Amino acid sequence: MAEPPILTLADISLGFGGDPLFSGLSCAVHPGDRICLVGRNGSGKSTLMKVMAALVEPDAGDRFLRPGASVGYLPQDPDFSGYPTLGDYVAEPLEASERWRAEMAMEGLKVPERQDPAAASGGERRRAALARVLALEPDLLLLDEPTNHLDIAAIAWLEERMKQTRAAFVLVSHDRAFLRALTRQILWVDRGQVRRLERGFEAFEDWRDKIFEEEEQQRHKLDRLIKQESVWAVEGISARRKRNMGRVRRLHDMKAERSGQRMRIGAAAMALESAAPSGKRVVEAEEISKAYGDRTIVREFSIKVQRGDRVAFVGPNGAGKTTLIKLLTGEIAPDSGKIVMGTNLLPAVFDQARSALDPERSLWDTLTHDPEMAVSGNSDQVMVRGRPKHVVGYLKEFLFDERQARGPVKALSGGERARLLLARIMARESNLLILDEPTNDLDVETLDLLQELLDDYDGTVLLVSHDRDFLDRVAGTTVVMEGDGRATVYAGGWTDMVTQRGGAPVHGLTDAAPEPVAKPKAPAPAPKPAAGPAKKLSFKQAKRLDDLPGEIDRLSADIGKLEGLLADPDLFSKAPDKFAKATAALEQRQAALAAAEDEWLELEALREEVEG
Numbered sequence: 001m002a003e004p005p006i007l008t009l010a011d012i013s014l015g016f017g018g019d020p021l022f023s024g025l026s027c028a029v030h031p032g033d034r035i036c037l038v039g040r041n042g043s044g045k046s047t048l049m050k051v052m053a054a055l056v057e058p059d060a061g062d063r064f065l066r067p068g069a070s071v072g073y074l075p076q077d078p079d080f081s082g083y084p085t086l087g088d089y090v091a092e093p094l095e096a097s098e099r100w101r102a103e104m105a106m107e108g109l110k111v112p113e114r115q116d117p118a119a120a121s122g123g124e125r126r127r128a129a130l131a132r133v134l135a136l137e138p139d140l141l142l143l144d145e146p147t148n149h150l151d152i153a154a155i156a157w158l159e160e161r162m163k164q165t166r167a168a169f170v171l172v173s174h175d176r177a178f179l180r181a182l183t184r185q186i187l188w189v190d191r192g193q194v195r196r197l198e199r200g201f202e203a204f205e206d207w208r209d210k211i212f213e214e215e216e217q218q219r220h221k222l223d224r225l226i227k228q229e230s231v232w233a234v235e236g237i238s239a240r241r242k243r244n245m246g247r248v249r250r251l252h253d254m255k256a257e258r259s260g261q262r263m264r265i266g267a268a269a270m271a272l273e274s275a276a277p278s279g280k281r282v283v284e285a286e287e288i289s290k291a292y293g294d295r296t297i298v299r300e301f302s303i304k305v306q307r308g309d310r311v312a313f314v315g316p317n318g319a320g321k322t323t324l325i326k327l328l329t330g331e332i333a334p335d336s337g338k339i340v341m342g343t344n345l346l347p348a349v350f351d352q353a354r355s356a357l358d359p360e361r362s363l364w365d366t367l368t369h370d371p372e373m374a375v376s377g378n379s380d381q382v383m384v385r386g387r388p389k390h391v392v393g394y395l396k397e398f399l400f401d402e403r404q405a406r407g408p409v410k411a412l413s414g415g416e417r418a419r420l421l422l423a424r425i426m427a428r429e430s431n432l433l434i435l436d437e438p439t440n441d442l443d444v445e446t447l448d449l450l451q452e453l454l455d456d457y458d459g460t461v462l463l464v465s466h467d468r469d470f471l472d473r474v475a476g477t478t479v480v481m482e483g484d485g486r487a488t489v490y491a492g493g494w495t496d497m498v499t500q501r502g503g504a505p506v507h508g509l510t511d512a513a514p515e516p517v518a519k520p521k522a523p524a525p526a527p528k529p530a531a532g533p534a535k536k537l538s539f540k541q542a543k544r545l546d547d548l549p550g551e552i553d554r555l556s557a558d559i560g561k562l563e564g565l566l567a568d569p570d571l572f573s574k575a576p577d578k579f580a581k582a583t584a585a586l587e588q589r590q591a592a593l594a595a596a597e598d599e600w601l602e603l604e605a606l607r608e609e610v611e612g
Helices: 045-052 086-091 096-109 122-135 152-164 176-182 201-236 238-260 321-328 363-368 391-397 414-426 444-456 468-474 494-500 539-566 576-611
Strands: 007-014 022-029 034-038 060-065 071-074 140-144 168-172 185-190 193-197 281-292 295-306 310-314 336-341 347-350 378-384 387-390 432-436 460-464 477-481 487-491
Touching: 007 045, 022 045, 022 060, 022 193, 034 045, 034 176, 034 201, 045 071, 045 140, 045 168, 071 122, 086 096, 086 122, 096 122, 096 152, 122 140, 122 152, 152 176, 168 176, 176 201, 176 468, 185 201, 193 201, 281 321, 295 321, 295 336, 295 460, 295 487, 310 321, 310 468, 310 494, 321 432, 321 460, 321 477, 347 414, 363 378, 363 391, 363 414, 378 391, 387 391, 391 414, 414 444, 444 468, 460 468, 468 494, 477 494, 487 494, 539 576
Parallel strands: 034 168, 034 185, 071 140, 140 168, 310 460, 310 477, 347 432, 432 460
Antiparallel strands: 007 022, 007 060, 185 193, 281 295, 281 336, 378 387, 477 487
């Protein structure tokens, strides 16, 4: 007998003004589930996690937790106030006899136990928060962006720990490699609905695209039916009013259904525009070294970066990746060695701390008060790649709505803050992009778009990231910083680097060599049962299906012209013959349009049946 669910949500509705975030949402988490919770930034993933964790009360619906079951929740921004050390924070919810579990988790994640949380880095705080929730050993783990601010060593450790856990878990993460390695089910939050698929993350994008395609087909059919019924309603209702009120009600229902449909969010209209090209040599470092006291950041390191290169820097947190980039871009000077900068460099910087964003400022002020974007004497416009544009229009290109424009930055989700910072960077022309952890919090669709923009960018990219999949997609060169002053240059991305090292572990990055993050192989198709010859549309039917949309458009255009002609109230008295011919032609074309639309619907339904 199957075990009952650990957690059940039934008919959940929740809204914060405007469109409801969720309406009639139902889902369940069963023992052994390994779920990735996916959706666009702002779709409500983190809010749904909080509902699951009983931290947010829905407007309607029920949350049911199986008696005796426990839930552990990792928020995106844990609160460390009141804890003198990270170790105190990790151990606080445990009984004295269970503190050993906290010590094991802190050892595995390399949490500096005596560190003051106020002085801890983002990575140290994230590792402490993870250690706390893992040490609880709950029946259900709810982890919201667990890999943010983690280096690859911590991600690899967490990945192995999650593979071995007996707890069910729900993950929100931007890290494709992490999700592919761990998940077996998908919960997709989309326009207030949650869909479930009993497959891991590797199946998500194909599944999503198929659903979007089916929605477009259904919307097209509905539009055609509404158009057909609207013509009937105008021309034929008066003669058969009593008999056909049901048909009129059906038309109203279809229109209500169409107007109630929530269109899917499109991709952000992000664009990168290169400035005049830099010199062929962007930067050349010869035997540079840098140390702070007894800590060596880099020792006798050399590299030549040419125009158009994509160079990624990887290594454990604290290894000095950001410092090395500052050395290469001339922001700080090396202790020894030589750095030669190229000519005509126009850099744009994306920093992982989002320090360029003031949380108390509105989105409007964030853009209009940027010295490089401000338009003199006009507080409603910003300068975007040399052209003025209304600030709200520009924000909409990055998927913000008008209501958010006057709201504070602190009200944004992590992904929305990342998009706002990208909006600032992409407003200016550049030929050198410095991206420090740009993938944190971004949804899959925005990551794909960012990758495409970087592929087409004519300038040079210096990139810090722990996202193995993103590194494989973007980097042409990978610099591995071992954490002890050694830095080694490899051709290619993450997988190429691991291969060149012969699978050897990177000091401080992995305790065991990670598996190459290659594209997953498509699952072998299930054998099809023996059957007769496959059905398909005949040539004539396929040709007719292709021709019908054009025929329908022509008939619709003719009907519009005839209706315009007959709208003349004097036509009947001045030209009765012309009126009679136009009336007959209108009736003939309306009948032909109805027949063509019926034929298209039948053939389209047949095509769908044949194609499964």
